[in-house]
Amino acid sequence: MATNRFPVMEIFGPTVQGEGMVIGQKTMFIRTAGCDYSCSWCDSAFTWDGSGKQDIRMLTATEIVSELFEIGGDRFSHVTLSGGNPALLTHLNELIGLLHDRGIGVALETQGSLWKEWFLHIDELTLSPKPPSSGMKTDWLVLDDLVARLSEHNRNFCLKVVVFDETDLQFAEEVHRRYPQVQMFLQSGNDDIAESDNAVLLHRLLRRYEWLVESVMASTVFRSVRVLPQLHAWLWGNKRGV
Amino acid sequence: MATNRFPVMEIFGPTVQGEGMVIGQKTMFIRTAGCDYSCSWCDSAFTWDGSGKQDIRMLTATEIVSELFEIGGDRFSHVTLSGGNPALLTHLNELIGLLHDRGIGVALETQGSLWKEWFLHIDELTLSPKPPSSGMKTDWLVLDDLVARLSEHNRNFCLKVVVFDETDLQFAEEVHRRYPQVQMFLQSGNDDIAESDNAVLLHRLLRRYEWLVESVMASTVFRSVRVLPQLHAWLWGNKRGV
Numbered sequence: 001m002a003t004n005r006f007p008v009m010e011i012f013g014p015t016v017q018g019e020g021m022v023i024g025q026k027t028m029f030i031r032t033a034g035c036d037y038s039c040s041w042c043d044s045a046f047t048w049d050g051s052g053k054q055d056i057r058m059l060t061a062t063e064i065v066s067e068l069f070e071i072g073g074d075r076f077s078h079v080t081l082s083g084g085n086p087a088l089l090t091h092l093n094e095l096i097g098l099l100h101d102r103g104i105g106v107a108l109e110t111q112g113s114l115w116k117e118w119f120l121h122i123d124e125l126t127l128s129p130k131p132p133s134s135g136m137k138t139d140w141l142v143l144d145d146l147v148a149r150l151s152e153h154n155r156n157f158c159l160k161v162v163v164f165d166e167t168d169l170q171f172a173e174e175v176h177r178r179y180p181q182v183q184m185f186l187q188s189g190n191d192d193i194a195e196s197d198n199a200v201l202l203h204r205l206l207r208r209y210e211w212l213v214e215s216v217m218a219s220t221v222f223r224s225v226r227v228l229p230q231l232h233a234w235l236w237g238n239k240r241g242v
Numbered sequence: 243m244a245t246n247r248f249p250v251m252e253i254f255g256p257t258v259q260g261e262g263m264v265i266g267q268k269t270m271f272i273r274t275a276g277c278d279y280s281c282s283w284c285d286s287a288f289t290w291d292g293s294g295k296q297d298i299r300m301l302t303a304t305e306i307v308s309e310l311f312e313i314g315g316d317r318f319s320h321v322t323l324s325g326g327n328p329a330l331l332t333h334l335n336e337l338i339g340l341l342h343d344r345g346i347g348v349a350l351e352t353q354g355s356l357w358k359e360w361f362l363h364i365d366e367l368t369l370s371p372k373p374p375s376s377g378m379k380t381d382w383l384v385l386d387d388l389v390a391r392l393s394e395h396n397r398n399f400c401l402k403v404v405v406f407d408e409t410d411l412q413f414a415e416e417v418h419r420r421y422p423q424v425q426m427f428l429q430s431g432n433d434d435i436a437e438s439d440n441a442v443l444l445h446r447l448l449r450r451y452e453w454l455v456e457s458v459m460a461s462t463v464f465r466s467v468r469v470l471p472q473l474h475a476w477l478w479g480n481k482r483g484v
């Protein structure tokens with residue numbers, strides 16, 4: 001019987017995954033609290049900056065799964081683990097095991113700063129090293145190690161870099177040159193996380209995506225990458241829990 | 243020496259693949275002429291209705307590849323075969339072979355009305371049976387056969403259905419129930435292919451995508467599908483060759 005408890009911030013869905021390697025996927029989200037980073041433009045800062053403290057509940061894997069089914073009914077068979085950084089949680093394999101027992105696929109996004117053995121059980125894993133605009137610094141040796149382990153086990157994983165400006169784009173090039181064999185996603189950033197007028201936000205996001213597309217199309221470094229926006233921000237703006 | 247000639251309508255790129263299983267992919271497009279269907283809302287009718295006849299050139303695989311490099315330089319390593327229906331062309335394996343020799347990945351989209359042996363060499367293959375709103379009728383036995391062959395060879399392929407209305411959505415359910423093991427994409431349709439005001443078009447497309455997302459999220463049939471718009475229409479409207 002699993003008795004470990006995990007800090008859960010939100011459970012919601014089903015909704016569409018708005019970004020990355022399974023963009024468009026119908027999925028439930030489990031958002032865990034806590035992050036070892038503090039990115040300047042973090043759109044989930046409430047998971048680690050104290051502002052969402054009252055929403056954190058310590059739940060067992062069994063409790064999380066029953067809440068998932070309460071909310072999602074029989075309308076889903078895919079779950080996304082999001083944060084914060086879920087890689088902080090040592091025993092998350094308990095949750096992943098329960099989900100797989102029920103035929104549910106599990107995706108994870110993490111910045112790639114920490115390794116956990118349960119990464120090997122994730123169906124779609126995104127390593128998302130943070131570019132300079134975030135204010136964070138990538139520990140390349142740790143990231144090398146993660147990429148090596150996932151490659152060795154033939155896992156379904158990718159690299160994703162959020163790009164706000166030219167310097168971020170250079171960082172993305174560095175990532176791509178370092179791991180040329182790993183499928184690479186470039187994502188246009190949303191630096192307007194306080195904008196509440198969705199029409200204004202949409203037009204800014206479109207221009208940002210267009211800029212990124214043009215830059216990547218002209219590049220001889222990025223020859224077979226994928227360039228995507230955040231669909232959920234286009235649809236729902238900065239609203240949480242959709 | 244390859245001497246077969248193929249009816250080529252356009253070669254352009256690199257640009258982003260705006261839809262489906264490799265949405266966001268940086269790719270060159272090769273559009274071939276001719277289709278065995280005549281969908282009511284076809285956005286490439288110029289490939290088969292005679293209106294683009296003067297643009298069709300009969301090129302060998304070698305000529306196509308050299309034109310690709312003339313246009314795309316060293317900025318790409320992915321090519322998408324599009325139409326019309328490229329599955330009409332028996333010897334396309336010649337082109338695919340030349341591209342693979344150069345380390346270039348090859349994607350194909352076809353409605354699934356015809357089988358070709360060279361499907362087994364496609365890196366990302368989309369079978370896109372047409373819903374009732376197209377006016378076309380799916381030959382299920384042919385589609386069964388295609389799905390069986392691709393599955394048997396463990397190919398990387400998916401099903402995609404464009405959805406305009408409730409009837410199309412029911413058709414998509416039928417497809418998903420028939421091939422539950424195949425990754426399924428639902429795509430919101432663009433029935434405004436003559437709209438030249440991109441802002442007007444964008445808002446209509448957003449609403450359509452939102453409707454499709456809501457319908458699929460509420461469904462107990464579509465539990466782990468992917469729901470996507472056409473990004474290129476959001477960005478560039480109905481312009482050709484971008």
Ligand code: SF4
Pocket residue numbers: 035036037038039041042043044045083084085111130
């Ligand atoms: S790693 Fe992610 S969750 Fe953590 S601070 Fe950065 S953006 Fe926020």
Ligand code: SF4
Pocket residue numbers: 277278279280281283284285286287325326327353372
């Ligand atoms: S199958 Fe595709 S190219 Fe052929 S008529 Fe239909 S939409 Fe157009």
